[in-house]
Amino acid sequence: MWLYAARRIVFTIPIGLGVTLICFALIYLAPGDPIQSLLPPDATAKDIAELKHVYGLDKPIPVQYVIWLGRALTGDLGMSIQTNKPVLDEVTRAFANTFTISVISVILAMAAALVLGIVAAFHVGGWADRVATAVAVLGISVPTFWLAVVLVILFAVELGWLPATGMGSQGSNGFSWFVWEQAKFAILPIVSMTLTPLGILMRTTRSSLAEILSQDFIQTLRAKGLSETAVVKHAIRNALPQIMAMFGLQLGYLVGGSILIETIFTWPGTGFLLSKAILTRDIPLLQGTILVLAMAFVAINLIVDLLQTLVDPRIKRA
Structure with a gap:
């Protein structure tokens, strides 16, 4: 029984990693730019770049995923863009x-x-x-x-x-x-x-x-x-x-x-x-x-x- 339970738990690890990959990919698959909703229409390119830096969107995609996964494993799923709450x-x-x-x-x-x-x-x-x-x-x-x-x-x-x-x-x-x-x-x-x-x-x-x-x-x-x-x-x-x-x-x-x-x-x-x-x-x-x-x-x-x-x-x- 314990061997079966251990094997089933191990099998959930790649499933969990696959889920995290899909969740992370949503930021690039979703239409539109969420950053634009936080800025006024007359925002400059510098304003956009600074806000992307705040949310970590200016880093390479693999780096973004590793950072996001590390935070998710510790229970940190980030801050809501609209409400600014955890x-x-x-x-x-x-x-x-x-x-x-x-x-x-x-x-x-x-x-x-x-x-x-x-x-x-x-x-x-x-x-x-x-x-x-x-x-x-x-x-x-x-x-x-x-x-x-x-x-x-x-x-x-x-x-x-x-x-x-x-x-x-x-x-x-x-x-x-x-x-x-x-x-x-x-x-x-x-x-x-x-x-x-x-x-x-x-x-x-x-x-x-x-x-x-x-x-x-x-x-x-x-x-x-x-x-x-x-x-x-x-x-x-x-x-x-x-x-x-x-x-x-x-x-x-x-x-x-x-x-x-x-x-x-x-x-x-x-x-x-x-x-x-x-x-x-x-x-x-x-x-x-x-x-x-x-x-x-x-x-x-x-x-x-x-x-x-x-x-x-x-x-x-x-």
Whole structure:
């Protein structure tokens, strides 16, 4: 197990370096010059050169990358061009907001997917299977941004039950999950983000369990007189590695791909921060946000891979 864990951790190093290269390249791939947005229209070439020197853009590209990577490894992601605040502080605060609703969304999706998937797998071809499959198809097919707009129109505009945007009157500084006046702001974003992973996890659970239930060892367990509950436990444990892998992927996708949902609901997470950085051409903020999101995706899947060794003995022997 420890050898497998060490090998998986080593494999993440070149992935992380590749991510840093892509993030650094954004400063040259992005259209326009972010320095121009900080200068008046009548700025001279000397003014531009001095400002580039301040941000280190006057050095050769390999030198810029080495300096930027060295600072990033120490937690220094630079200063935001627009706000002149440390990028790490802004990204950390936004990432906490995104991670919270993403975890809740994927846990709710996982719980519902397990129930629907188990029922569907034990009643393949029956009405329960058809209903669960319809829910999965609906979750995969419906665009999350369209669902978000519909929920806003229905529950915020028409019924007035829930707020449409924001994170409360005090923002993230005064947000609390235990205070209804604050927690209600997160309901619509969470519901909007739950449907897609629900559909994907349900299909994964159903297909994995159905395949395992058709194997000979399940019939052997039943022939030995084991109760149906015990059979279900054995089947779920064998299907759990595949379900956990998909769980990790969906959590990573929600953490890194919530830009549309957060923009619609004005939720101050990394997606909203990323859209703001793109619109203002704030390259340090854009680089830092993408770097944190990409490394979070890698870390989540690494943790899931290591957790799989606890439920799958075949991985321990690898």
